[in-house]
Amino acid sequence: MKRSATINALMVACGAFFITLVGLPFWWVVSGSVKVPQEIIARSPTMFPHSFTLQHYNKLFDASAYPVYLANSLIVAVSSTALTLALAIPAAFAFFRLDFPGRGALYRTILLAYAFPSIVVLIPLFGLFAKIGLVDRLPALVIVNAAFALPFSIWMLRSFFAGVPKEIEEAAVMDGAPTMTILRRIMIPLVAPGIASVGIYAFVSAWTEYVFASVLILSDAKRTLPVGFSGIIGQYQIDWGLLLAGATVAIIPVVAIFALIGRGFVSGLTEGAVK
């Protein structure tokens, strides 16, 4: 298909606009983190750093609790992702494959849970966790994050399971594979792109979760990045260099996870299976 030059130019302009819209703040944060404080707060902002310093990073890692928050956040995000996947994969497969009474109703109920704003359940959850002694403990955040990521994850994985040609599963049945073996050996490899998407979704939501982390965690040593970092900013003054360096470091795990499991997004995994 050939497009006219005008349409091409228009599309390039549109693309450039959105790249700028999304990319500029990132550039601002990353480039700002290596500027000296005077340049960051200079009246006329500089697009490209005129100075280069790692002083903010030194301060971040040596003189603040940032490394603790970072470690807490990593523990919570990785555990939440693992728990979400460990529960969502079998649940989605069960909703897709098993025929049990109340399947439709239960499935809709799960999706309904997704519609609740987190703030509504915040106080009751706090009471509940207080009773079982989970307040001020990281597992509380893992449970909450997984619980909130699960409805969407199950819904998404179920449609990925449904996208696997029925015959492949039937061939495995004919080969004598039990249901759990079919899930493990056949279905999971085939829905890898879906698992990758759900994994990224669960990781990013846990990584950026603020409300529960700010209420359920009381001691400073157990804070996650979003909450802990907001404390670094300070009540009366803002250390912009520290803020930008912290934000830059906070982006890294997300970028890394996209690079790492983003490969799972490859399409055409079932190519050659049927037809």
Place this chain on the structure above:
Amino acid sequence: MARLAVENLKKSFGAVDVIRGVSLAAESGEFVVFVGPSGCGKSTLLRLVAGLETADSGGISIGGRDVTTADPAKRGIAMVFQTYALYPHMSVADNMAFGLEMAGVAKAERERLVREAADLLHLTDYLDRKPRQLSGGQRQRVAIGRAIVRKPDIFLFDEPLSNLDAELRVKMRLEIARLHRELGATMVYVTHDQVEAMTLADRIVVLRSGLVEQIGSPMQLYSDPDNSFVAGFIGSPRMNFVQAEVTGLWDGKLLLNVPDFGLTDLAVRPRAMPAKRPVSLSLGVRPEHLAEGVAGSHRVSLRCNAVERLGAVTYLHTAPGDDNTVTAQLTGSSSARPGDSVEVALASEQCFLFDAAGARV
């Protein structure tokens, strides 16, 4: 190999009766083909035998063992799907070995069996490849290989060639026939392609609307069909049906006037003389028996409205696209053109008679 017997099998999906009481048997080592138009229930019947669907009533036995409610894997069968259904993330060797692994066969034995099947199917060079790196024909051979390694009592094929192009289909058809000879296994094969049915089958089961219309050898169905459906379905191009008035009896034959052919007193022997002389019947004659350049007792003049030249033969159509069109087989070198009147020979002993309900008379 084993004998497959199906007894009064019934299956419906909701309000739709898909299989309405089918009984049949495939003898040990026999190649049985289920054939019929789309929606006739042939694939459902195969899936019932495979255990991928559960029968509402009736029974299925394999090698004398009742398997009506047995697990698919415990029936001693292997199935080749229309869409190959290979495991895309596994190599050819792993695809073929998966069923053996599930059956608890030791690794060394699995490798030996896979290699054996790969040799038989000329897949040895491809064992390490993934399905996506194979051509359609190779993929289907892998699917067949996956069935072979398990040494099943019965092979089930669900339209295995319909995704392949015409040339490859002919090649694979011959290959399946060769496999049947070499393995000597009972094979049940579903197709809507009557050429596949005719060329592969020891016996054909013609199905329509969930019922068996006729079971017989290919030539039996061709030369002695029970009804107009079977007569029309088996044979290509399909049989011509024209209206005929019964005018009398002579020497155990019915005398017919056939206005479409301009014939009077055409004497056709019925399969069995009906007790009451019918008024009108449907006369069935195959294009190859309404042919140019062959001996025949009657001459019929046909108006040519379309010509299909296939090289060796030419087909003449009187009303292309119309249900009542008559097709005649002309010689390959025939000079007939649309608009011409062409004279062909009709042999009355090659004609069939059917009543209004389609039953053979």
